[in-house]
Amino acid sequence: MIPDNLNLTEERPTFVTHLECSATGERYEADTLHNLSRVGKPLLVRYDLDGVRKTLTKAKLAARPTDLWRYRELLPVRACKDIVSLGEITTPLIPLIDSVAGGEVLVKDEGRLPTGSFKARGVVMAVSMAKALGVTEAAMPTNGNAGAALAAYCSRAGIKTTVFCPEDTPEVNVREIAAQGAAVYRVNGLIDDCGKLVGQGKETRGWFDVSTLKEPYRIEGKKTMGLELAEQLGWDVPDIIFYPTGGGTGLIGMWKAFDELEKIGFIGSKRPRMVAVQASGCAPMVRAFEEGETHARRWENAATIASGIRVPAAVGDFLILNAVRESGGYAVAVDDDAIEAGLAEVARKDGLLLCPEGAATFAAYKQGLADGRVKASDRVVLFNCATGLKYPLPPSDQRLDITKPIDFAAL
Numbered sequence: 001m002i003p004d005n006l007n008l009t010e011e012r013p014t015f016v017t018h019l020e021c022s023a024t025g026e027r028y029e030a031d032t033l034h035n036l037s038r039v040g041k042p043l044l045v046r047y048d049l050d051g052v053r054k055t056l057t058k059a060k061l062a063a064r065p066t067d068l069w070r071y072r073e074l075l076p077v078r079a080c081k082d083i084v085s086l087g088e089i090t091t092p093l094i095p096l097i098d099s100v101a102g103g104e105v106l107v108k109d110e111g112r113l114p115t116g117s118f119k120a121r122g123v124v125m126a127v128s129m130a131k132a133l134g135v136t137e138a139a140m141p142t143n144g145n146a147g148a149a150l151a152a153y154c155s156r157a158g159i160k161t162t163v164f165c166p167e168d169t170p171e172v173n174v175r176e177i178a179a180q181g182a183a184v185y186r187v188n189g190l191i192d193d194c195g196k197l198v199g200q201g202k203e204t205r206g207w208f209d210v211s212t213l214k215e216p217y218r219i220e221g222k223k224t225m226g227l228e229l230a231e232q233l234g235w236d237v238p239d240i241i242f243y244p245t246g247g248g249t250g251l252i253g254m255w256k257a258f259d260e261l262e263k264i265g266f267i268g269s270k271r272p273r274m275v276a277v278q279a280s281g282c283a284p285m286v287r288a289f290e291e292g293e294t295h296a297r298r299w300e301n302a303a304t305i306a307s308g309i310r311v312p313a314a315v316g317d318f319l320i321l322n323a324v325r326e327s328g329g330y331a332v333a334v335d336d337d338a339i340e341a342g343l344a345e346v347a348r349k350d351g352l353l354l355c356p357e358g359a360a361t362f363a364a365y366k367q368g369l370a371d372g373r374v375k376a377s378d379r380v381v382l383f384n385c386a387t388g389l390k391y392p393l394p395p396s397d398q399r400l401d402i403t404k405p406i407d408f409a410a411l
């Protein structure tokens with residue numbers, strides 16, 4: 001099905017020229033199915049950006065519906081009929097009310113996307129392309145949200161889906177994956193163990209592997225966070241972006257988006273400092289950043305309440321570290337206690353229920369203010385990647401007995 005707001009009669013020129021290995025630069029043909037490159041690294045989609053520059057204007061863009069498909073010239077899907085949409089709206093930037101004088105703290109609230117997380121951005125692109133290229137069965141390892149998005153979009157596209165998640169994945173995630181039509185299995189291991197099962201199923205069953213960065217299009221979907229952010233800020237970028245980093249798709253995608261926007265003449269050379277936020281119980285990027293490494297060693301015994309960033313090893317580690325370093329940013333870990341305290345503070349003060357991963361960015365921002373890595377005058381963007389309603393909340397159990405007089409003065 002195609003949403004009403006997509007104009008089918010409008011010409012949809014697409015500008016994809018080829019794919020490119022992110023490590024070696026080797027060229028790969030567009031419009032055929034790909035996973036990793038020959039050397040086992042992620043593939044990046046390349047566009048005729050001169051062509052886009054000649055076609056697309058800011059005014060043209062401003063007149064389009066406010067959803068992710070407004071950036072069609074910079075997206076890989078070539079035909080409208082292949083788009084498998086559930087309504088990927090532009091998400092709001094919500095200022096925190098105690099933003100420090102002179103500065104500004106904006107929360108990009110991604111919890112409002114289909115299936116309640118920003119995984120919808122990447123997965124809608126991957127599934128639309130999989131459909132276009134004839135995939136009938138797909139599989140994925142997940143900590144919860146990616147699997148939910150995959151189940152939803154694949155069911156809608158008529159693609160059969162199998163999902164593997166760690167044993168302690170939040171109950172609500174496992175159930176929503178099942179409810180949305182995928183076969184879902186809890187596995188007694190972590191997400192990279194689940195990834196190995198997908199790899200084996202790819203060999204034995206011919207499943208298409210939709211794992212983070214192991215197919216080229218989830219990055220393109222996540223890239224729209226950077227496109228959207230720049231447009232929402234009047235074709236400018238913030239001073240700092242705090243991004244809760246698991247596989248790093250969003251961080252890598254936004255970095256690519258800013259580069260493409262500069263090449264089509266929409267923004268200048270200014271870049272935000274990119275801060276990769278991890279949990280102290282699983283911080284492979286932080287360790288590699290601090291040790292000056294190009295790649296990150298696997299983090300053993302990974303543990304954190306922020307399940308979306310419990311990723312012990314990431315295939316795009318070098319791309320994350322490169323973007324962080326090139327931007328003049330850093331990688332930082334926050335404790336689960338700080339995550340819980342941040343979640344409670346923003347909910348109580350701002351009326352904004354963050355997910356634990358979003359709360360981790362708030363905790364990292366506060367830590368940055370305290371240690372001087374963030375200036376009070378900075379324009380800061382925090383990513384809240386999922387709705388807080390998907391996670392267990394602190395208990396509340398005050399009751400009233402209406403058969404007895406109520407003491408209103410005590411309420």
Ligand SMILES: *Cc1c(COP(=O)(O)O)cnc(C)c1O
Pocket residue numbers: 117119145146212244245246247248249250251308309355357358385386
């Ligand atoms: C997947 C996920 C992340 C990590 O995103 P990446 O772009 O893969 O690093 C963070 N938070 C939540 C809630 C997630 O679902």
